[in-house]
Amino acid sequence: METFLFYFCGAVMLLGAVGTVASRSAVSAACWLILSLLGLAGVFAAVAAPFLAVMQVLVYAGAVMVLFLFVIMMLEGPVLEGETRRPRFWVPVAAVVPAAVILIAAVVWVRRAALPGFSSAAPEGFGQPMRMAELLMGKYLFAFELISIVLLVALIGALALGRNERKLPWK
Amino acid sequence: MEVGLTHYLILAAALFLIGMVGFVVRRNTIIMLMCVELMLSSANIVFAAFSRELGNEAGHVFVLMNFAVAAAEVAIGLAILVEIFRRRRSVDADDLTTLME
Numbered sequence: 001m002e003t004f005l006f007y008f009c010g011a012v013m014l015l016g017a018v019g020t021v022a023s024r025s026a027v028s029a030a031c032w033l034i035l036s037l038l039g040l041a042g043v044f045a046a047v048a049a050p051f052l053a054v055m056q057v058l059v060y061a062g063a064v065m066v067l068f069l070f071v072i073m074m075l076e077g078p079v080l081e082g083e084t085r086r087p088r089f090w091v092p093v094a095a096v097v098p099a100a101v102i103l104i105a106a107v108v109w110v111r112r113a114a115l116p117g118f119s120s121a122a123p124e125g126f127g128q129p130m131r132m133a134e135l136l137m138g139k140y141l142f143a144f145e146l147i148s149i150v151l152l153v154a155l156i157g158a159l160a161l162g163r164n165e166r167k168l169p170w171k
Numbered sequence: 172m173e174v175g176l177t178h179y180l181i182l183a184a185a186l187f188l189i190g191m192v193g194f195v196v197r198r199n200t201i202i203m204l205m206c207v208e209l210m211l212s213s214a215n216i217v218f219a220a221f222s223r224e225l226g227n228e229a230g231h232v233f234v235l236m237n238f239a240v241a242a243a244e245v246a247i248g249l250a251i252l253v254e255i256f257r258r259r260r261s262v263d264a265d266d267l268t269t270l271m272e
Contacts, residue, residue, distance in 0.1 A: 006174045010182045017186055017209050021193030026201045033205050040186075040212055047179060047219045052234050059238045064208070064245050071249045072201060075256050095195035099188040106184055110177055117173030118224055126223075127231055140232045147239045154243030161250035 002046050009042025026072045030065060037061045048122040051132045179220035187213035200255075200262045204248050211241045 016036025023029045037060045044053040125131055136144050190209030197203055215234045222230025256262050 003174050006178065006182075014182075014185055014189065017189040017193075020202070020205055020209065021189060021197065026199060029202045029205055033208065036209065037212065040216070043179075043182065043216060044219055046174070047216075047223045049219045049222070049231055049234075052215075052219060052231055055235065055238060059242060060208075060212075064242055067245055067249060068201070068205065071253060074253065075201075075262065092192075092196045095192045099192050103181075103185055103188055106181055110181060115175050115177050117175040120226060122223060123226060126226070127228060131228055132231060132235070135228055135232050136235070140229075143232070143236060147236050150243055151239055154246050158246045158250040161247070161254050 002048075005042055005046035009039045009046060011039075012036075013039030013043060015039075027069070030068050030072060033068070034061050034065050037065070049127040051127055051129045054129075176220055176224045179216055183213040183216040183220070186210075186216065198264045200252055200264050200267075201249075203264065204245065204252075207248075208241060208245070211237060211244075 013036050016032050016034075016039055019032030020029045020036060023032055037056065041053045041056040041061065044050075044056055187210050190206045190213065193206035193209070194203050197206065215237055218230040218234045218237070222228060252262055255267065259266060261267075
């Protein structure tokens with residue numbers, strides 16, 4: 001089951017990623033990215049992280065992608081038509097060739113030896129919400145509080161960047 | 172065949188490389204932001220896989236922190252894009268060369 005989940009969801013994830021990079025318009029790129037992030041949620045489920053899988057669907061495939069699509073709808077016009085100019089020839093080549101070489105080298109190097117599975121079975125309740133809550137509210141409480149400050153600062157920053165200066169009442 | 176740590180590392184490397192290629196090749200800044208999301212996500216896979224291998228849930232906590240950082244990054248990035256679009260009527264990276272000239 002875990003093996004099937006890994007290969008199926010991993011394939012979906014990579015397909016979605018390739019679609020994101022290859023699609024011409026921003027809207028279809030966003031839709032491919034949703035597919036990719038849902039596949040990633042399945043990969044989290046395969047690696048014994050059920051809470052992360054749920055959060056991936058809620059936060060990434062839900063909130064973040066809604067934000068993306070909302071902004072794309074807001075910007076309308078030239079953004080939706082995709083890129084007007086083709087990139088120079090050497091740019092895609094210079095990007096794709098090293099990436100392909102690295103990936104093929106990794107796969108070939110790995111294929112020389114039989115790959116071991118995980119060294120031990122996941123303990124009972126591994127990655128379940130209850131265990132995560134114990135960690136977040138206990139050992140990692142300080143980091144948890146700090147990340148909320150990061151989100152607050154990002155919220156204020158986005159508001160400050162997004163307001164329309166000319167329409168402010170005191171101007 | 173049983174799936175182990177190396178499988179997940181290869182998968183994460185593939186996802187990172189796709190995101191990297193997209194970031195270099197694409198000129199639409201919104202799609203470039205999406206490629207940054209892909210690269211961040213590949214780091215999450217590595218965290219979760221090592222967490223499973225070592226039987227230690229600290230990696231999962233890091234992934235949750237990463238979610239928050241990615242959400243903040245998207246919010247700020249898109250706010251900057253909206254502001255750029257208001258001034259320049261374009262989000263093409265090739266048009267944003269004021270600091271380069």
